[in-house]
Amino acid sequence: HAKAAGRNGAALFETTMLAAAENTLMLERDLGNALDNDEFALHLQLQVSPDGQPIGAESLLRWRRADGVLVPPDVFIPIAEKTGLIVPLGTWVLRQACLSWLRLSRAGHALPLSVNVSPRQFQQADFVDVVRSILAETGVPATQLIFELTEGLLVENMDATVARMHVLAELGIRFSIDDFGTGYSSLAYLQKMPLYELKIDKGFMRDMPHDVNGTALVKSILAMAGQLGLRVVAEGIETREQAQFLASHGKPCMQGFLFCRPMPLGELISQLEAAA
Numbered sequence: 392h393a394k395a396a397g398r399n400g401a402a403l404f405e406t407t408m409l410a411a412a413e414n415t416l417m418l419e420r421d422l423g424n425a426l427d428n429d430e431f432a433l434h435l436q437l438q439v440s441p442d443g444q445p446i447g448a449e450s451l452l453r454w455r456r457a458d459g460v461l462v463p464p465d466v467f468i469p470i471a472e473k474t475g476l477i478v479p480l481g482t483w484v485l486r487q488a489c490l491s492w493l494r495l496s497r498a499g500h501a502l503p504l505s506v507n508v509s510p511r512q513f514q515q516a517d518f519v520d521v522v523r524s525i526l527a528e529t530g531v532p533a534t535q536l537i538f539e540l541t542e543g544l545l546v547e548n549m550d551a552t553v554a555r556m557h558v559l560a561e562l563g564i565r566f567s568i569d570d571f572g573t574g575y576s577s578l579a580y581l582q583k584m585p586l587y588e589l590k591i592d593k594g595f596m597r598d599m600p601h602d603v604n605g606t607a608l609v610k611s612i613l614a615m616a617g618q619l620g621l622r623v624v625a626e627g628i629e630t631r632e633q634a635q636f637l638a639s640h641g642k643p644c645m646q647g648f649l650f651c652r653p654m655p656l657g658e659l660i661s662q663l664e665a666a667a
């Protein structure tokens with residue numbers, strides 16, 4: 392019995408692996424054409440101050456395939472990073488974010504926009520030139536952009552990363568560390584970087600305020616950010632309870648479904664008008 396079960400298990404495993412590999416190949420192929428086919432959209436999610444006022448918005452990429460299927464960024468970003476598509480895609484995102492900022496600004500809501508920048512994109516030799524030329528082309532002030540970087544990038548290539556961050560910071564770009572707390576970055580490293588903000592990963596917020604370890608971690612990130620003079624945005628705020636916990640523990644800024652879902656620019660503008 393055990394032997395038969397083992398064989399079946401192995402066969403099932405192989406089939407699953409094959410399906411996953413085929414799926415990845417299909418996604419890779421479709422992703423290669425998606426930019427030309429205009430299948431991407433940039434959504435925006437509002438971020439709020441401790442007292443609930445809009446302070447900015449994060450741009451989040453959406454891919455709707457020709458067959459109508461919406462593929463989540465957690466699935467396609469790693470593939471784009473692997474194939475290199477992330478480079479032209481990241482450029483598209485940056486330009487699109489700048490165009491969004493112009494429309495927001497014309498509607499009377501000149502909120503700074505946060506843009507996720509992937510490691511491979513950031514490390515391109517011409518990244519700074521690309522940023523400069525998109526800013527020049529669109530006329531968006533660099534001070535209206537916050538680049539969200541991940542800890543992985545900082546650990547991999549510390550000196551080059553820090554040097555490049557300083558060049559961009561000279562232009563006026565601000566920096567945030569995304570998913571903070573999930574990777575490794577020492578205090579010594581953080582102090583060398585021109586940082587503006589830390590974003591507490593939503594994984595830590597999930598069981599808040601009931602999870603004792605998570606609570607301790609969130610408190611220590613808030614204390615550290617206070618020492619370093621950094622703004623904190625807590626991600627993934629879904630409940631009033633989570634927001635109330637944060638209000639009595641360091642009062643970070645917040646982003647989450649409780650306040651606003653990621654949505655197309657037009658919807659965000661309507662929402663801001665309705666609230667005003």
Ligand code: C2E
Nearest residue numbers: 451452464465468484507508509627628629646647648653
């Ligand atoms: P991220 O940068 O950490 O973005 C936050 C994610 O949390 C987004 O997922 C957002 O929709 C989700 N989120 C916001 N509020 C809540 C909440 O209250 N509860 C829960 N459960 N989730 C919430 P999304 O849009 O699926 O993006 C996933 C990741 O894909 C992003 O994580 C980011 O790492 C990456 N990504 C998205 N857009 C881009 C992009 O333009 N460029 C790059 N390089 N990466 C991107």
Ligand code: MG
Nearest residue numbers: 449507539569
């Ligand atoms: Mg982000």
Ligand code: MG
Nearest residue numbers: 569570590626
């Ligand atoms: Mg994050």
Ligand code: MG
Nearest residue numbers: 541569570592
């Ligand atoms: Mg993430």
